[in-house]
Amino acid sequence: MIITIPLVISFxxxxxxxxxxxxTIGNKKWLSFIIAVILTPVAYFYLLYxxxxxxxxxxxxxxxNAEDWEEYPAQRFEMMGDILQDSTLIGRPKSKIKxxxxxxxxxxxxxxxxxxxxxxxxYNLGFKPGAFTKDQECLEFVFKNDTLQSIRNYQLEQKxx
Numbered sequence: 001m002i003i004t005i006p007l008v009i010s011f012x013x014x015x016x017x018x019x020x021x022x023x024t025i026g027n028k029k030w031l032s033f034i035i036a037v038i039l040t041p042v043a044y045f046y047l048l049y050x051x052x053x054x055x056x057x058x059x060x061x062x063x064x065n066a067e068d069w070e071e072y073p074a075q076r077f078e079m080m081g082d083i084l085q086d087s088t089l090i091g092r093p094k095s096k097i098k099x100x101x102x103x104x105x106x107x108x109x110x111x112x113x114x115x116x117x118x119x120x121x122x123y124n125l126g127f128k129p130g131a132f133t134k135d136q137e138c139l140e141f142v143f144k145n146d147t148l149q150s151i152r153n154y155q156l157e158q159k160x161x
Contacts, residue, residue, distance in 0.1 A: 014048055015040040054131045066100045076125040077137045084139075084151060092148050097121070097141060108140050119143040127158075134158055 019036035026032065062068075064079045064086065083089065089097065101123060108120030125137035135155035142150045 010048065011040065011044060014044045018043050053129075069100070070102060073124070074126040076123070077128055080125055080137060080139065080153060084153060089141075089151065090148055094143055094146050094148075097148055101141075104141075108142075 015036060018039050019032060022035045022039065023029075023032045060078055061081045062078045064082045069076060069079060089100075101121075104121035105124055106122045107116035107118055108122050109115075110117035110120060119142065121141040121143070123139045123141075125139060127133050127136055134157060136158050138154050138156055140152045140154065141148055142152065
């Protein structure tokens, strides 16, 4: 575990809350302090930390890896940041993108031709973890003259019935 300032602050807040709760049981300060020290990690890792993970939209990020992209399609959103920030894919031909990412899952709509265009490749990235996440992350790769011009991130609202 990496000790950071937010971790230390949240531990201190958890300790204070646990100590105030335990102090209501009895007036022995030293006993309340010892019990609070013992219960603070339990309260943090079993109460506070899971609640923060459920209600926040934070997710792990990792570098793009073609094998992981192919093998774990539900975790592609973890590589989204690296793909969007890394400009090494821009300017590459369709064949190279196809070998890295695989066949496009669907083609994007082009208003100029009023049809799906083979120059707009879309990939589903899955859902970000969280309690209130209902949007599916997607990436659109736009090609011009057989080379990648831009990458766009967008969300599709998923309707559950």
